[in-house]
Amino acid sequence: MSSTKVYVSTLDAVVDPADAKVSVFDRGFLYGDSIYETMRTAGGGRPVELERHLQRLTRSGEGIFMDLPLTTDALGELIARTHAATGNDESYVRLMITRGAGPIGLDPRKSDAPTIVIVAQPLALPSEETYRRGLRTVLVHVDKAGGGLIDPGIKTGNYLSNIIALREAIAKGGDDALLVTSAGEVAEGATSNVFAVIEGELCTPHLRAGLLAGITRQVVRELAADIGHPAKECVVRPQALASASEVFLTSSVRGIMPVTAIDGTSVGAGEVGPVTTALRARYEAYIASYG
Numbered sequence: 001m002s003s004t005k006v007y008v009s010t011l012d013a014v015v016d017p018a019d020a021k022v023s024v025f026d027r028g029f030l031y032g033d034s035i036y037e038t039m040r041t042a043g044g045g046r047p048v049e050l051e052r053h054l055q056r057l058t059r060s061g062e063g064i065f066m067d068l069p070l071t072t073d074a075l076g077e078l079i080a081r082t083h084a085a086t087g088n089d090e091s092y093v094r095l096m097i098t099r100g101a102g103p104i105g106l107d108p109r110k111s112d113a114p115t116i117v118i119v120a121q122p123l124a125l126p127s128e129e130t131y132r133r134g135l136r137t138v139l140v141h142v143d144k145a146g147g148g149l150i151d152p153g154i155k156t157g158n159y160l161s162n163i164i165a166l167r168e169a170i171a172k173g174g175d176d177a178l179l180v181t182s183a184g185e186v187a188e189g190a191t192s193n194v195f196a197v198i199e200g201e202l203c204t205p206h207l208r209a210g211l212l213a214g215i216t217r218q219v220v221r222e223l224a225a226d227i228g229h230p231a232k233e234c235v236v237r238p239q240a241l242a243s244a245s246e247v248f249l250t251s252s253v254r255g256i257m258p259v260t261a262i263d264g265t266s267v268g269a270g271e272v273g274p275v276t277t278a279l280r281a282r283y284e285a286y287i288a289s290y291g
């Protein structure tokens with residue numbers, strides 16, 4: 001039997017979704033005053049790259065001046081406990097930590113204690129057909145990196161820029177958005193990083209463009225080097241992307257997702273290219289190595 005289970009720190013229990021409740025005075029709800037990580041398990045319940053996810057969570061906490069309420073080991077144990085309660089072969093896991101509940105008001109000292117919520121639900125990857133067909137993407141200009149106050153390099157509960165970008169992409173008939181910064185650089189997807197084969201070279205936007213340092217981005221760079229296609233960090237502008245022979249997105253929950261169209265124009269031949277195919281095979285082998 002597979003199911004969704006939720007750990008809620010204020011209940012100190014793993015419960016069914018219907019019983020998973022937090023206060024409406026929780027600052028995660030009031031202000032998006034929270035940090036989170038999304039990951040998947042493999043090999044029968046082992047969270048993929050758990051250590052790197054918890055390191056990034058710690059950095060995100062530092063970025064918003066919030067100490068993690070538990071050690072990373074204790075958080076890892078709670079994730080294992082939540083997954084174990086689901087009965088799932090593999091889970092999609094979302095770990096959230098908010099600054100906690102308190103009287104309304106911005107002052108962060110108003111919260112009593114951070115709230116931890118962990119959702120584990122059956123892992124539902126995109127269909128093979130989606131990987132074969134690839135995504136249609138839309139370039140969306142956001143001022144997140146240049147004008148925004150929140151560092152895109154930390155993973156907070158504030159995803160409004162990305163939600164609005166995705167909404168725009170969908171309104172234009174796309175499946176996903178590619179975010180273009182005020183400096184005119186392609187930074188990342190709405191919930192993913194971007195790679196492109198440009199003039200035969202695999203590249204990914206450099207962190208200075210203003211993006212989340214994806215765990216999968218790092219893993220893919222390591223795997224790409226292994227198979228002789230090292231990926232360098234570059235400035236990627238929409239014009240360069242338009243000339244790319246291959247483009248793909250990376251994230252913990254979708255792995256390597258091909259992009260076959262940008263703003264209605266095919267990428268390369270409009271089919272998944274050889275570098276993407278080779279890397280996907282290598283990535284699947286890496287996931288299988290968790291067994």
Ligand SMILES: Cc1ncc(COP(=O)(O)O)c(C=O)c1O
Binds near residue numbers: 038191
């Ligand atoms: C904005 C953004 N960029 C990139 C990523 C990919 O990161 P990861 O590979 O760690 O899942 C995500 C994942 O959620 C994201 O939200």
